[in-house]
Amino acid sequence: MEKNRLKDLLLNHTREEIQEEIDDIHPADLLELLEETEDEDQRRELLNDIPDDVVADIVEEMDDGDDQYEFLHMFPKNRRKEILDEMSDDELTDLVGELDEKEGREVFSELEPDDQQQVKQLLSYDPETAGGIMTTEYVYIFAKNTVADTLKYLQSVEDEEEIKSYLYVVDALDHLKGVVALRDIVRSSFDTKMMDIINDNVIAINYLEDQEEVANTFKKYGYSLMPVVDDDNKMLGIIEIDDILDVMEEETTEDMNLMAGMDSEEDVDSTLSESFKSRIPWLVVNLATAVLAAAVVNNFSGTIEKVVSLSAVMSIVTGMGGNAGTQSLTILVRGLSLGEVTKDNALRIFLKEIGVGALTGIVIGIIVGIGSMIFAHNPWFGVVAALAMLLNMIAANFAGYLVPVILKKMHVDPALASGVFVTTVTDCLGFFFFLGLATLFLPLLL
């Protein structure tokens, strides 16, 4: 619905008219309208006639726990409790988990006892695992029924949102036994036995699986939802694919941020102080590594003093190495997070990276060599630059491969400040190769 028509509906129509139309409006659009309304009183007026379940949907659309908390506190306590009661357990869990302790406890205390129990259970899972992103609200079906029975049962389900596009069958002890697609129910004749359309070869996700792995499983199978089970194949919940979109967004931001040496959660909306706190730690680490590179240069200050033109060319050797290392690193970090680097292909990838380093090193080395020779009017200057360039490009791709792979082996995120580490290698080695060779060839360079 167009935004002005929506505003008009909420402000100028009766409660009855609003309630008739509101179910056809997506809560994301309602949230957008509210966010664009700066006047606090008008926001209240817009919300006035919206039913509690729709307000709950709006709260669920918000990305940030603090925003949700603030929004919920626009309402008096009684209505807030009604709204919380309409929210889904996984959203309540995220909210309670994201808030600081005092606020989290406050929200928790306003939940219904059964929600409290569910939230408590869900909070016990690591938020970045399958258990942490699953929801527990869905309906089971029964294998012994007919399609007509099942349709009648589904008609009796109170909360339509619990009917998903796949329905699961469990035994008396909650063990996952089968799955049937809703579309297979609707396209079977009414007297079909459910048994005949149930697939007993269900693909399930273990509750401990890391959310990045879960996303890769969804990508592999393309299902719109998947069941979560414990080690005994007991069904614990389901994960829906729209939550996987959020996981992928989160994981990508995390990878990119970590590679650059920042907090995994910083984004354009972060405040000045959040951004400062996110960036300064790795900048300080980078400073320490930069001092290391400077120490290498300082070690050769005698050589530079004699052939000052080395100081100009040395930054080319390190800069190009840094760039090549970042290319190699980017491919590896991406491959590792998509699960594309396996035992079978790791050696091939490693050798390829070294190969690319050698090939690009030869090309760039020749260009840099010829350029330096002309610049310094000395062929040996060119030889030194070309050799150093070649060695540093190989070292760059070596580091671009090894840094993320070693981090992964150490069970650290392979993206973590890997850019900082790789450029440390290319800076230190670049200076060392170039100035070291220059010192070796010094009599020929003078």
Added chain:
Amino acid sequence: MEKNRLKDLLLNHTREEIQEEIDDIHPADLLELLEETEDEDQRRELLNDIPDDVVADIVEEMDDGDDQYEFLHMFPKNRRKEILDEMSDDELTDLVGELDEKEGREVFSELEPDDQQQVKQLLSYDPETAGGIMTTEYVYIFAKNTVADTLKYLQSVEDEEEIKSYLYVVDALDHLKGVVALRDIVRSSFDTKMMDIINDNVIAINYLEDQEEVANTFKKYGYSLMPVVDDDNKMLGIIEIDDILDVMEEETTEDMNLMAGMDSEEDVDSTLSESFKSRIPWLVVNLATAVLAAAVVNNFSGTIEKVVSLSAVMSIVTGMGGNAGTQSLTILVRGLSLGEVTKDNALRIFLKEIGVGALTGIVIGIIVGIGSMIFAHNPWFGVVAALAMLLNMIAANFAGYLVPVILKKMHVDPALASGVFVTTVTDCLGFFFFLGLATLFLPLLL
């Protein structure tokens, strides 16, 4: 199903037994088994009793057009035609579009006339837009019917895969008029009028929309599928959320690769020659920019000759600037691709980046200044280093903001080699600030 059991089923059971079980096995698992089977004859044996529609599903699971082509050519022409006939139009379009011209024409010639027509139509859309990723295979429903009528109609649909979790209503001229969730059909009593459960406020995607925007729309609304319309609201197709996972993966790889100065499609599976071709162009560009930075240094060689310790510290100033610029750039590239940078917040983000540059510049500047002072036994050396550091950190964040924003304004991908551009700024300006100030303060440094 466990892999060995699956292998046993395919190799040692009758065709009838296989056909009974095969529908419960996900084609991604079948593909994985085939990929792990290196022996060509055994692969043929595994495929022997799998029905054509399942083979078609396996082909659709493959990511790469050339692999699909090669796989299809394991079969005699007649069976290949049957398999192609079972594939969906959007997958056929991707296949024909990805192959080189000769192979593409060959595959096209083996399609049924109606598929040829659809594929021709779909090929006319840009593959990175909504039109390029949509499928045209789905069923419409009719607003005038009851739920019972609709269920009966759905039972008559031949291809179950055309029944999606949302069904659309169009008028005689194909204008999109409404949508109903499959779950709303199953939970309504049989005599409910479809009219009463149809939502006529359908959110649709324009066929020209860029796939990155489409992904953001899916993230906003969380629907498992969305309709695609032309400018007159005529329905052209649908996009399913599992294809959006692929789009997101593709767009992320593209962003990360472009930032590092590589081909958007390079990954760990690329061959040595593909990787070389992907990386060398931007390395050469980077070389040109590195020469620029070297020229700045060379311009101040007189100063370096007099105070050779400058040559060690100058790499700290540029290295730290490069790191800070990459941080800022990463945040902006990510924010731009998620659509989080808007007219309303652009100025705030810009000022924040400058603020972060100033704050981190002060902290890092003071450390570098004190360190340099001690290193050179000269307080003025420290002042020069601190000032240059501060200025370069501000310049770094300035460039980290401006480079992607300007690229976007020029309708170029904001990630495109932006890392190369930003480090050019931080290298050139870093050397200029530091060596320039040193030249200015030269009498005090000697």
